[in-house]
Amino acid sequence: MAKVKFSETESSLIALFKDNKVFEFNNKTYKILQIGKPSPSKGECKTDIYILAESNDKYREFKISVKQSNADFLENKIKLERAIEIFGSQAQTIIKQSILQIKKSFEDEVLINFEKKGRTEAKCITLGWKFELFNKLSGKKSALLNLNKQQKIDVYSGTNLDSSKTNCLVNGTRVVDSGIAEYILETEPNINKPANYYISKLVAIDDYVVNKNIYFACKALNYRASKDKWDGDRPLAVYVDWKVKNDKLTGDLVFSNPLSVKGNQCGKNVQQILKSLKINKDNFDDLKHYIS
Incomplete structure (x- = not known):
């Protein structure tokens, strides 16, 4: 069976609520006045489904972050700006x-890597490692993050995101704070139950984070000689300072100032080094002569 994409799960939920028009929450009946996916002016927000509903002439917003039950990652390819939003100064x-x-x-x-190893293809040079957040350990470069409750809330709800990601457009109208999620909905990818079933699974993020651990994982960014490229200008939590000295190629690991150095800087440095050594994809094995 083909894997259901997150966007399909999200769209199916929105369509289900639109068709039902009403739902039950905490023993109250709500009529849906507006529903949609918030659209930031750039990047992504944390709310996947925004609902404005009415019960007994009182209005209430439901800002829902949807998580497929088989999903592992919380935030990927984290930039320094986003890290500061989550963790502070x-x-x-x-x-x-x-x-x-x-x-x-x-x-x-x-x-x-001169030969293919696991998922790493042959003729690759490591530039560094990206920093990502997961809800479980992910690979050998992964460990538990020691976060307080508010920091966990920031990760899941996007509390500290800038206004471009919090004051989003919903069906063409800007709605203040629509991008800040307040509820988590964990669900199977296939949406095949009544609307009230999914509403009953909503958990306030303030409660959700109490017993949740958040893990980090560092994923490699590699220069691939076979294509003379790397996968984008990703901020690196740890990077490799490659240089040639006395005809020897060395790579020093740099742990200071994480996320300040990006992939393009490291990738272009490697390109220049290989050019100076007259190494390319066709004679990559000759690089062994320069390895310290």
Whole structure:
């Protein structure tokens, strides 16, 4: 059976609520006045479904973050700006201290792959590692983040996102704070139950985070000689400072100031080094002569 995409789950839920027009929540009947997916002016917000509903002449917003039950990641390819929004002004210190827990896993890593290894293709040079958040351990460069309750709320709800991601358009109308999620809905990817079933599964994010652990994982960004490219200008939590000295190629791991250095800077540096050594995809194995 084909895997159901998140967008399909999301669209199916919106269509279901539109068709029903009413739902029950905490022993009250609500009539749906407006429903849609908030659209930020840039990037992504945390609310996947926005509902404005009425019960006994009182209006109430339901700002729902949808999580497929088989989904693992919370935030990927995190930028420094987003890390500061989540962790505050000490973001880099928090990330650095977290990463240093697993420093040896970086030191033990093979940084140049001449042959295919696991998911890493042949003729690859590691530029560094991206920083991502998960709801469980993910790979060998992964560990628990020590966050307080408010920081967890920020991760799940987007409390500290800038206005471009909080004051979103819903069906063409800007709605203040529509991008800040207040509820989590964990659901199977296939939507095949009545609307009230899914409403009954809503959990306030303030309650949801109490017993939730959040983990970080560092995923490699590699220069691929076969295509002379890498996968974008990603901020790096740890990067490799490649250089040639006395005809020897060395790569030093840099743990300071995480997310300040990005993939393009590291990738272009590797391109220049390979050009100076007259190494390309066709003679990549010759790089072995320069490895310290």
